[in-house]
Amino acid sequence: MRRLEELRAEFDKRNVKLITVSTDLPHEIADERHLHGLQATMLSDRDLKVTDAFGLRNTAFHSGPPAGGAEALPVPATLLLDSAGKVLWIDLSKDYQRRSDPSVVLNAMQTYFD
Amino acid sequence: MLLGTKLGIGALTLATLTTALWFYLTRQVALPDDRSGFVLAWMCSALLGILALIKATSLTGRVPPALAIIVSSFLTFTIYISPQKVDVMSVIKVGDIIPKFQALDDRKAIFESKSLNGHLVLIKFFRAHW
Numbered sequence A: 001m002r003r004l005e006e007l008r009a010e011f012d013k014r015n016v017k018l019i020t021v022s023t024d025l026p027h028e029i030a031d032e033r034h035l036h037g038l039q040a041t042m043l044s045d046r047d048l049k050v051t052d053a054f055g056l057r058n059t060a061f062h063s064g065p066p067a068g069g070a071e072a073l074p075v076p077a078t079l080l081l082d083s084a085g086k087v088l089w090i091d092l093s094k095d096y097q098r099r100s101d102p103s104v105v106l107n108a109m110q111t112y113f114d
Numbered sequence B: 001m002l003l004g005t006k007l008g009i010g011a012l013t014l015a016t017l018t019t020a021l022w023f024y025l026t027r028q029v030a031l032p033d034d035r036s037g038f039v040l041a042w043m044c045s046a047l048l049g050i051l052a053l054i055k056a057t058s059l060t061g062r063v064p065p066a067l068a069i070i071v072s073s074f075l076t077f078t079i080y081i082s083p084q085k086v087d088v089m090s091v092i093k094v095g096d097i098i099p100k101f102q103a104l105d106d107r108k109a110i111f112e113s114k115s116l117n118g119h120l121v122l123i124k125f126f127r128a129h130w
Helices: A004-014 A026-035 A049-053 A102-112 B003-027 B036-055 B060-080
Strands: A017-022 A041-044 A077-081 A087-092 B102-105 B110-112 B121-125
Touching: A004 A102, A026 A041, A026 B102, A077 A102, A087 A102, B003 B036, B003 B060, B036 B060
Parallel strands: A017 A041, A017 B121
Antiparallel strands: A041 B102, A077 A087, A077 B121, B102 B110
16 A cells, blocks of 8 residues: 555556555544555445455455454455446455565556556 | 573574564565565574473573564464455456445545546555555
C-alpha cells in the first residue's frame, strides 16, 4: 500500500481512480490509513461479498485473526480496468508474502493505459 | 557467563537479525520467492535456543532462547501457510467485465461500482495496511 503511493504521479497523469478492498471495518481502515498514506477510495468488505463477486476469496489456509475477523481473506490482487469496467490486467499473488513491486504495476499501466 | 546463557543470547541475536531483515524486505515489498535462507537461519536460531535451554541453569538465562524459539518457529510457520489459492472457476479473468457491487468506504459512505464508469481504474484487494 505504502509503496503503491510511490506511483502517485503516474496515477494522476493518467487520471486513474484507485480503489482498495479489504475485510477491515470502516473505522479500522480510517484508523490505519496513516500507515501507508495511500490516496484511494478504501472499501470495507468484511462479509466478503465484493471479494466473492470477483472470485478472489483465498481457499487455502486462513491466516487472518482467529476471532472477530472475517471468515476468510482475499488473495492479494491488483486489477487494471478500462473505462468500460473491462479487466485489462490482473496480478494475483500466489503467496501472500510475495507482492509485485510497484514497477510491475507501472509497467502494466504503461502497457494497458497508454 | 554460563554456556547456556551465551547460546541463548546467540540464538536471540540470530533470530532478531533475521527477523529485522525479514520485516525490512516485507515493508519494501521485496521478499524473495526463495525464502529458504530465512527458514535456515530461524531453524538454527531455534536449535541454538533449545541447546541453550538444555544448558541454561538460571531462570533469566532461559528468556532469550525461549524468545528465539517462539519468534523463529512462528515466522517459519507463516511461510508454510502463505500460499494462496482461489477457485479457478469463479475468479475474474482478463477480458471480463467487473461485477456490479457496493460497499462502505472508511467514512461509512456507500460506494457504488457504477461510479467507476468512464474512468481508468486500479483495484487492489489487500490484507494488511503496510
